[in-house]
Amino acid sequence: MNSFDNTINRRNTGSVKWDFMEQKLGLEGTDLLPMWVSDYDFQAPQQVLERLAQDISHGIFGYSERQDDYYQAAIDWFKNQHQTEIKRDWITTVHGVLPGIAMALQMLTQVNDQIVIQSPGYGSFRKIIELNDRKVLNNRLIESEGHYQLDFAHLEDCFASGAKALIFCNPHNPTGRAWSEQEIMQVAKLCQKYDVWLISDEIWSDLALTPNTFHSTLKLPSSLTNKLIVATAASKTFGLSSLRISNFIIPNAELKGQFVRRLDAHGMDCFNNLSMSAATTAYQECETWLEDLKQYLQDNIETLNGFLKTELPHIRFTKPEATYLAWLDCRAMKLSDTELEQKLIAAGIVPSMGCAFGEEGSGFIRLNLGCPAEVLADALVRLKVALVVEQ
Structure with a gap:
């Protein structure tokens, strides 16, 4: 069985x-x-369960830091699974995707700024926008016979009206769309045109289903990644949600430094050894x-x-x-x-x-x-x- x-x-x-x-x-x-x-x-x-059992049997749960194998496992995973090259210097970790996105919004936008989301869309995006005293701006997806597409004309109107950031769910929850390279490129070019921060939640990236392909915003040309923050995690992929670790991948070195300082300002400079062990083992051994x-x-x-x-x-x-x-x-x-x-x-x-x-x-x-x-x-x-x- x-x-x-x-x-x-x-x-x-x-x-x-x-x-x-x-x-x-x-x-x-x-x-x-x-x-x-x-x-x-x-x-x-099973490999993850065995690694966690080994860590627990050691019996000491002191302060821990991310080791080289954690970073390398993530780098290798993106390269092998998604044909996407990322650098170690781009990666930091947060205790979950939503906390990281919330901190990014606090860092990059001001009270009453408009933040664009796709609708229908993950309800917690709306929650963290509104609880941080920002305003939701809906870009309704176009639905035809059960198939959803981005409304680029309305998205541009949202940006032209002064929106400061876009939370982009890629692949999309709840519709299950895996956005194409062309769609992602068009989104990124509009963000660049209107100087909008692009926050791409790619937590579902490993769950593209045959014959479909996931395309990461990290594969965009470098000219389009200066205002890009990508959130990923092993949690949806391997059933590790309660272990609370996610990767935030930021190609712009200055922006990444800002983000790390924001994490430090919240005292988020300690890391869960069990979470790191589970994610590392999953990426290394569980393809x-x-x-x-x-x-x-x-x-x-x-x-x-x-x-x-x-x-x-x-x-x-x-x-x-x-x-x-x-x-x-x-x-x-x-x-x-x-x-x-x-x-x-x-x-x-x-x-x-x-x-x-x-x-x-x-x-x-x-x-x-x-x-x-x-x-x-x-x-x-x-x-x-x-x-x-x-x-």
């Missing part, structure tokens, strides 16, 4: 997805099946695990796709080019978001509601397919109960 098939009980482990639905979503009931938070229900790779995982995820996607075509043909689903997230268009049911959510909860399934990703997500739901096939099969039964059209 493939290890991804193992169904592991995550209840009573402090899991946000499984244990905090009441606190986070106001939902009660131990029979609810969570398909919302985007983390895996798979164990991390085969990732390839097997992506095939498993694609099988889950095909299972969902076939089920919807047969059992729920009124629910539109475009297979993602990247991520393990399914973005389902339920608008044909002509329900309000509240009514849609009530039907889903009554059937015992908890997705992320599309309206949480902006008003353009109204009528959609997002399902996390990073789960064993047995769990997905259970979810599909519940989904049919919730979304079947009564005759």
Whole structure:
């Protein structure tokens, strides 16, 4: 049996997805099946578990610093996986992608500045913009028959109106788009034209699905990278979210120095040895695990796709080019978001509601397919109960 098939009980482990639905979503009931938070229900790779066990058995957890092998592992990973050359001097680390983006916004922009995000888009981008007293400027994605494209004309209008920064999700959550080289180049040229900071969240970069390809903004010509900050992590790739380490890659030496000083100003100059060990080992030893995982995820996607075509043909689903997230268009049911959510909860399934990703997500739901096939099969039964059209 493939290890991804193992169904592991995550209840009573402090899991946000499984244990905090009441606190986070106001939902009660131990029979609810969570398909919302985007983390895996798979164990991390065995090599990572063994490395962590070795570190724990040592028994000393003093102050730690990033070693040469940490940096080299990240450099080699980008070169081998994404044909992207990065330099050690470009890399620093932060305790998570969102904290790093928030600090970048504090450093580069002022109170009441406008920050552009794509919509529908990851709701936490909006949260960190607004809680830092900046203003969200939505650049709505263009959707046609389930396929999403960037609205470059409106993006330019946003920049022309005085926006100071763009948070660019590449690949995109929740739609699963893996942006093309041409699209990324056009974004970068507009940022340069209007002197806009480009903050590229590339945490999903390793999860482009065959035959699609991820293109990093780090492959842009150097003339377009002076105002570029790229955020990456091993967490989505290898199921290490709670270990809280991310790479911020900044080609501009002066900008990188500013960012490091900002981290020091927050006292973020100590590093979690377990996090560094896990990420280093994952990058060095777990490429085969990732390839097997992506095939498993694609099988889950095909299972969902076939089920919807047969059992729920009124629910539109475009297979993602990247991520393990399914973005389902339920608008044909002509329900309000509240009514849609009530039907889903009554059937015992908890997705992320599309309206949480902006008003353009109204009528959609997002399902996390990073789960064993047995769990997905259970979810599909519940989904049919919730979304079947009564005759």
